[in-house]
Amino acid sequence: MEESATYTIRPNFKDKFRPSLVNDMIYKVLKESLQDKQYSSEAETWCKDITDHIKRNLKELDLKRYKYIVQVVIGEQRGEGVKIGSRCLWDTDTDNYSQGLFINDSLFAVGVAYAVYYY
Template identity: 30%
Template sequence: MDSVSQGKRLGAVKLSRVTFRATNRDDNPTTLKEPVAPLTSRGPLSLNPPPSEGASKTTEIKRPAPAISMKGLLAAQRITRELKNRAFLRRKSRARTPNRKPTTIINEQVPAGSANPTQRFPYSQAKELIQEFLTAKLRNITYDPSTSADLTKNLCEDIKKMVRRVTPPRYKLICNMAIGSKNREDILMTSQCLWDSYSDNVTSCSYQNATMFCVVSVYAVYFE
């Protein structure tokens, strides 16, 4: 009896322990509040950072922009201007291309009845030579009626020899010169010839100093 009763008591003790633990976990009000209390004390979650942390972040993000130098600004403006000019020229060339007509080279036609020299008289080059010659010869000359005739003849011969060096072959040269006194008077000189306007040509120069004036005309006539 003692062993049976002792066994029952042990079994009762085991059951009491199991039931004690179960009732202790469910019925004890303190055990229920302990896990809930930390959650209620924390409060709702907030996504916004604390004021001190947000202020530090805003100060770090809002940094002053680097200052632009005047030299860099001028360089940028110059580059922009060059690019605009290139684009304008490119558009202009493209616009002209479709409307461009083919260029036809027409050789100079020899008039009927005119001579056709291989080289024509270089009147502009002859004019430069005559102008330099008159300036060098008459710069320090004073007008004298007694010596004007000889001076005119000598200057004409020198001018023909000088112009002959640049004249093509088969051209004849005629030199006409007039020298007069410069006494506050105006003089008008003209000449008229009947010749071949295609092959023949003429050049003229004038010079004056304090006492005299000089007018020279050189005619180049082509001879076949």
């Protein structure tokens, strides 16, 4: 007898990426990492460390077959406006993103995590 193989091309509802949960996590990581900091040339290092921290937290969600892309931008707070935009070509049923924003007197930080389901 042959066994028939099954292949799931969509995650179950409970295994989907949940932006609302990840938004809070990103904000907490940004706040913990930057709340006592003043903007300086170390911002590049902070971005790398925060990005790694967010990626570790995403992997702990244990969402099977999701791949993550994380981007963190830190800038000096000077009272000027900043706009950040992105575009993605993806499956709106399975793929999604989350973002978090942190601001103090010296700096602003935006963290974005993209979750792409790997077929």
